[in-house]
Amino acid sequence: MSAPRQTLQLQVNGAEAEVRVGLHDSLLTVLRDQLHLTAAKRGCNQGVCGACTVVRDGYPVRACLSLAHGCTHADIETLEGLNQQAAMQALQKAFAAESAFQCGFCTPGMLITAHGLLLHNANPDADQVRAAMSGNLCRCTGYAPIVAAVLQAAAHLRTQELAP
Numbered sequence: 001m002s003a004p005r006q007t008l009q010l011q012v013n014g015a016e017a018e019v020r021v022g023l024h025d026s027l028l029t030v031l032r033d034q035l036h037l038t039a040a041k042r043g044c045n046q047g048v049c050g051a052c053t054v055v056r057d058g059y060p061v062r063a064c065l066s067l068a069h070g071c072t073h074a075d076i077e078t079l080e081g082l083n084q085q086a087a088m089q090a091l092q093k094a095f096a097a098e099s100a101f102q103c104g105f106c107t108p109g110m111l112i113t114a115h116g117l118l119l120h121n122a123n124p125d126a127d128q129v130r131a132a133m134s135g136n137l138c139r140c141t142g143y144a145p146i147v148a149a150v151l152q153a154a155a156h157l158r159t160q161e162l163a164p
């Protein structure tokens with residue numbers, strides 16, 4: 001017998017989304033398989049790699065470890081919803097400029113985590129970037145270009161704020 005499913009309302013990228021959810025469905029499953037928001041990636045699916053990172057109430061979280069049932073009162077944002085924000089665009093340009101991705105599988109999670117860092121710390125140093133990004137794994141780049149890209153984006157955004 002299959003597990004019962006319930007209809008829930010989630011707040012995703014500023015809009016109400018109605019989903020049908022089993023008790024054990026993760027937020028990642030609902031985002032990808034029902035709402036077709038596929039920027040968050042299913043990597044390890046056990047909280048290790050960070051590829052599934054999304055924003056919950058302003059902070060990065062692992063969507064694979066978040067039960068969809070627990071998100072009914074939360075404000076969820078995915079990369080699809082953050083793409084037009086200045087900080088996210090600066091990060092994406094900096095990732096391209098620094099060649100901070102190869103296969104790109106980790107990149108959405110990296111961008112979400114970096115975006116969260118810059119929202120709370122506009123002038124991080126390299127150690128702070130490394131610490132903030134330490135939960136996001138990359139098999140391709142060796143991490144140095146990612147750190148450089150986050151620092152470059154932060155510097156660019158500070159310049160923009162100082163511009164008349």
Ligand code: FES
Pocket residue numbers: 041042043044045046047048049050051052053062063064065
């Ligand atoms: Fe969620 Fe790896 S897929 S942490």
Ligand code: FES
Pocket residue numbers: 100101102103104105106107137138139140141
């Ligand atoms: Fe391939 Fe990071 S760019 S895993």
